[in-house]
Amino acid sequence: MQLSEALAKHGCKITFVHTEFSQKRANKASGGLDKLKELGINVVTLPDGLEAEDDRSENMKVIESIKTNMPPLLPKLIHDINALDVDNNITCILVTMNMGWAWQVAQTFGIKGALLWTSSASSLAACYCIPSLIHHGIIDSEGVPTKKQEIQLSPNMPMMNPADLPWTGLGKAFFPLIAKEMETLESGEWWLCNSTCDLEDGALAMCPKFLPIGPLMESESNKSSFWEEDSTCLYWLDQQPPQSVVYVSFGSLAIVEPNQFKELARGLDVLNRPFLWVVRPTNDNKVNNAYPDEFHGRKGKIVNWVPQRKILNHPAIACFISHCGWNSTIEAVCNGIPFLCWPFFTDQFVNRSYICDVWKVGLNLDKDENGLILKGEIRKKVDQLLANEDIKARSLKLKELTINNSAKGGQSSKNLENFINWAKQ
Template sequence: MDGKGKLHVMFFPFLGQGHLIPMSDMARAFIGRGVRATIVTTPLNVPTIRGTIGKSFDSDSDSDLEIVSMKFPCVEAGLPEGCENTESIPSPDFVPLFFKATTMLQTQLEQLILQHPPHCLIASSFYPWASQSAANFNIPRFVFHGTGVFALSASECLRLYQPHNNLSSDSDPFVIPHLPGNIQMTRMMLPDYAKADGETNITRLLLAIKESEATSLGVVVNSFYELEQAYAIYYEKLQGRRAWYIGPLSLCSQNQEKGKRGKEASVDEGDILKWLDSKKANTVVYVCFGSIANFGESQLREIARGLEDSGQQFIWVVRRSDREWLPEGFERRTEGRGVIIWGWAPQVLILDHQAVGAFVTHCGWNSTLEAVSAGVVMVTWPVSAEQFYNEKFVSEVLKIGVPVGVKKWARIVGDNVASEALVKALNRLMVGEEAEARRNRAHKLAQMARTAVECNGSSFCYLTDLIQHLRSIAHLPH
């Protein structure tokens, strides 16, 4: 199809850090195995992809990678100019308009498929219409969900069996039926769309995703088989679709480029590393809530108090730029034992440092997997999306996390947690035999993650199998 006899895969990530970064890592993994890759995005998101792919894959000098962009119809959809990714959505009210804008990309995608004909399209699950686009050109489409199969299986069980419908209150626990592991949840922890009565924009989107997955060739998962084995088996039975486990994709980053993934860090990498080098192993707590979660000033003050009262050393990433909410004298009192990074942090670089002993996280799947890969235990503080499922997976299945005690799913602004709860969770994670047992389990999982992506590891073999499968569909020599 492309005259070079090389397999050519087109990647179409959703326009949010949680998809842009792992799908850029994925393209990199394919290129490393002799495949040509084209990544489709919009102009504003090109720097994130370039930062993640790294200098060694500069498209001007490397014909195996091309980044092509299309215009994002923000104004046509009723969004402000320049609103091209989930981080730039001005308020939750604009989320439906953002999704509406993504449905208007189909014609442009099909033009790009014509101009850069691939043998296959790997597209984010949030573009259900991409299955039709691929079918129009008679090429296979694979789905990328951006989460693990535990969460996918849990949400599918809830959709099928509706165990949360006949409860007397939102705080009554129920077991997720048929899901291995006897996992208990409450209605309060479920996403609003999982409890919606009747049709809403999001339930329609979820149904379209489900239908497009059924017509796709399969699912590509950023996870490794050993991590979610029981759920991998269950998920494929549930979906009747093959899945390829090729992660953790963050391990595809070369060491010298760990700090460059995603956006430009708002702190000097060398300074952070120097500070961490001065600390003993497993003594620093890293606190970061991803690119979407937002906390009000009172919650940020509680976090500050909790970090101060815990006596632990910490690195805390705060997305806001204003500092008025900081408790008076906080920075002075924690000088030397605490660092605040205002903005974007080189997360993989920090988590991989031996000084980091715990991670306070919103349980986004990328962050969860990066912590697993680094062997770091977690204080789980879920906010939205599928994060409450991930919390259950980390704390109850893997047993490498301690919940801070969040009870309620929220779309953007997290549930309120008192400083004492953070102190208590950090103590459980950092001190004593229980903490030691969790850390040992985390270290074993990190070793398994590294083995999975090495030659002949499970993820390595899944990727080999996927590439061979695509070559045979495209009638290319193996």
């Protein structure tokens, strides 16, 4: 949606395709489509093929249903859109991961296709390297690491454990899906990345298709949010001293296990600092975990969902306890916020490597022998991070470098304009 808004500002005519289910959720959370229409973005829907009562948190089930049910419906949608404005027919279809089938439909119409990669460019580089990783025996044909070792995908990328590759931890069914998707997308000319060369120069140099156009941060709407945002936290932040609040959020997918949830609650309680903690509801709007009996939370505020970019831009925020998802990482970097890293899966481990080892704008939260991050570890690392003036200075410098890329005349801005000129032809 952020890319759609950026393209619309450059005069592109945008049609954004949602699933019917997702659009209903987004409408409920954000209150309609009027703002998008004002920006020149038309939203249309296609059914995902599932029943209303089906659990859409089962990602593989949703992906397979979409791949089965949507391809026959897209040609009619393209015909209908083109019929509405014969002088402005569709010239390019942008797809995300798992939507390569739409690219194939576009090719039958002679329409150009491009990929928007919404995770880090380093995770795209890892997926791009799948044939090479198999060839060199680093992973087997099912994506499983063959042995314990450290690898480097390119000379200017951090060392990584093959067990931290983006598909590990997702289940065996996802690896062949990713490998097939990369083959499908190979014919596209551009793979757009919400990143910059200042952040991931080694990864972006691996393939001439990789085009950094980030950071995508200028969205004027919250139409990509699936939960209603609690804006009361902004008024609460206004009452807190500058750089005093510890912000905690693990994004839209990660689930904290009950024992770890209790330990996190205890850790926030003993900080003796104000905290803002996002405890996301489940799809049925219930909270999975119970707070420990001794948890008071007097110094903090707990909410279901927040306008995160506004939170991270608030002067009261001191640091971000984060899952290191790429959107959250970009948003924090663009606001000069230091990190405490708590990755769960996919690209979050390699993002942590960049945060802690390459950019050096955060610290890692270490687990104990039972796999728990204990309250003492949380308190110790918060104190270390907030006392480290070098990390604060590097965070502000990285903010400046990153934002300058999307300013007029910046490299990402130029790349986006070049892409638009190609897409319009």
